[in-house]
Amino acid sequence: MSEFHTLSWSAVAEAYPMVVDDVTPDRIDWHELGERVIDDFTRKAPLQVRDNTTLGKAETLxxxxxxxxxxxxxxxxxxxxVVALRDFHSRKxxxxxxQTHTPWxxxxxxxxxxxxxxxxxVEVSRARRARIGDLAATLQASGRDFIVLHNDGKVAGLVSSLRIAQLTGESVNVYHTASSFAEILTAVNHSDTRD
Structure with missing residues (x-):
């Protein structure tokens, strides 16, 4: 440590203004091409987990x-x-x-x-040419948070409601629909609460 020297310092100020540029990312418009919001698996592989992975391990990953x-x-x-991180601590x-008497x-x-x-x-080429608003409308109509994109019988990517919200600054209001008898029963029994 003998080769280093202490800097002159003081502890006088209680607060300083920040000298940081605005780091708010440029927002994109709902009229822009869908390719802007696609998670393209040919460019970056998605995180993958096996169906027998526990929620605890998957959450850590x-x-x-x-x-x-x-x-x-x-x-x-x-x-x-597809499993979303935000669902890991949901009511479901x-x-x-x-129901299974299993720890979460x-x-x-x-x-x-x-x-x-x-x-x-949706065919990936159609999603690329569509407008972001078209993809958001598809998510809303389906009541799902993801659109699976395929090409020649293989998965090529995903569009997620969270990605659209992140890049546009506007939420995609997806109203989830029950798809099984158990989900319908739960929805009826808990109609006064929402996730």
Missing amino acids: LKTAKARYACVLNSNDELIG AVQLGQ HDVLVSELMTPLRQLPQ
């Missing part, structure tokens, strides 16, 4: 990767669903643990994910 969702794969490496996740962190991702068959699926 998502947070470590700073990802908002993960693609859920079966044992044949086929996409079978808690109910799954209670031991519930399987396959029980919480949105199955592929429930997600709107």
